[in-house]
Amino acid sequence: MPEGHSVHRITRQFERNFVGHVVHASSPQGRFAEGAADLDGRRMTDARAVGKQMFLGFEGDRWLRVHLGMYGAWDFAGDILMDATIASANGRMGQTNQRGTFLEGPNPDAVVFDAAGENSITSIGAPRRTRLRMSESEKEGNELETFPPEPVGQVRVRLRTDTVVADLRGPTACEVLDPAQVEQVVGRLGPDPLIDDGPAAQERFTNAVRRKPTPIGLLLMDQNVVSGIGNVYRAELLFRARQNPHTPGKQVPEEHVRHLWRDWAKLLRIGVETGQMMTMDDLDPEAYRAAMANRADRHWVYKREGLPCRVCGTNIALEEMGARKLYWCPYCQA
DNA sequence: TAATTATGACGAC
DNA sequence: TCGTCCTAATTAC
Numbered sequence: 399m400p401e402g403h404s405v406h407r408i409t410r411q412f413e414r415n416f417v418g419h420v421v422h423a424s425s426p427q428g429r430f431a432e433g434a435a436d437l438d439g440r441r442m443t444d445a446r447a448v449g450k451q452m453f454l455g456f457e458g459d460r461w462l463r464v465h466l467g468m469y470g471a472w473d474f475a476g477d478i479l480m481d482a483t484i485a486s487a488n489g490r491m492g493q494t495n496q497r498g499t500f501l502e503g504p505n506p507d508a509v510v511f512d513a514a515g516e517n518s519i520t521s522i523g524a525p526r527r528t529r530l531r532m533s534e535s536e537k538e539g540n541e542l543e544t545f546p547p548e549p550v551g552q553v554r555v556r557l558r559t560d561t562v563v564a565d566l567r568g569p570t571a572c573e574v575l576d577p578a579q580v581e582q583v584v585g586r587l588g589p590d591p592l593i594d595d596g597p598a599a600q601e602r603f604t605n606a607v608r609r610k611p612t613p614i615g616l617l618l619m620d621q622n623v624v625s626g627i628g629n630v631y632r633a634e635l636l637f638r639a640r641q642n643p644h645t646p647g648k649q650v651p652e653e654h655v656r657h658l659w660r661d662w663a664k665l666l667r668i669g670v671e672t673g674q675m676m677t678m679d680d681l682d683p684e685a686y687r688a689a690m691a692n693r694a695d696r697h698w699v700y701k702r703e704g705l706p707c708r709v710c711g712t713n714i715a716l717e718e719m720g721a722r723k724l725y726w727c728p729y730c731q732a
Numbered sequence: 733t734a735a736t737t738a739t740g741a742c743g744a745c
Numbered sequence: 746t747c748g749t750c751c752t753a754a755t756t757a758c
Contacts, residue, residue: 468740534739568752630739
């Protein structure tokens, strides 16, 4: 599934291509016919992400809430503006956000960055007539012959402007909310480092973790504790911290907990900037280049069960935790 | 052609 | 803890 970084990137695509435009909404698959009819013809006014949840705002106090779940995806097609700017994932970097006023936040500060990596968006400037799938990874599809393209497969929602379509498939959540309901959903979520910046958020995370008897490996995946972390980042963050996944939250040294928060903030920013889950950023340049060249070699422990740990050589372990696969090094993370 | 897999989350026991 | 929901790509047979 798209972990937090991809949802922030998708949000950015909507800011770039849809916000400010009148949107035609439909449900080719039919399972969102009512919601689509409600949104149809309204102007999109906002696009935001909190953790793995995305909120698209429309005139008339309508918000489309989307959660991609394990395998949901947005497919963009048409004359797509490939933005190489970061809208700071909703423009709240450097600001402390008070939950409950989520929908009244300040405006984005665009930051320019250089995209890198084979699957990331690198073009700047003129729109490109193409297809772009945005899910846990991003890839450009074959060329577009006609616009709008025929919907393919199970398209729950199609949003279309004069020049761009976005097709949503496989979401675990897709519903129209009013502002109060959006605040309600957001209010239940743990802090997202790209929105809840500053010491208060770190405090909130630290307190939540150090109050609970639950294993830290589960807490990191708990969206009420911290937003946006999924199975890949969980495994990688714990390894980077040399932290045993089974340690109860309340027994994890406070410094480790704070480190986990700062490291998540760092990895998330890198993920949003590059479009990839880069978790080995502290390798030396040569090793880094080698790792990036081979997709299977990108992580410290994720999907490396049975292989020797990159640090100590011990075989990476695989076990079930929270109904998900947990990868870790029993020696480094003892 | 079928089985398997996936970077979630929720509700019923 | 288990079943369920959502879909497509990949792998096995």
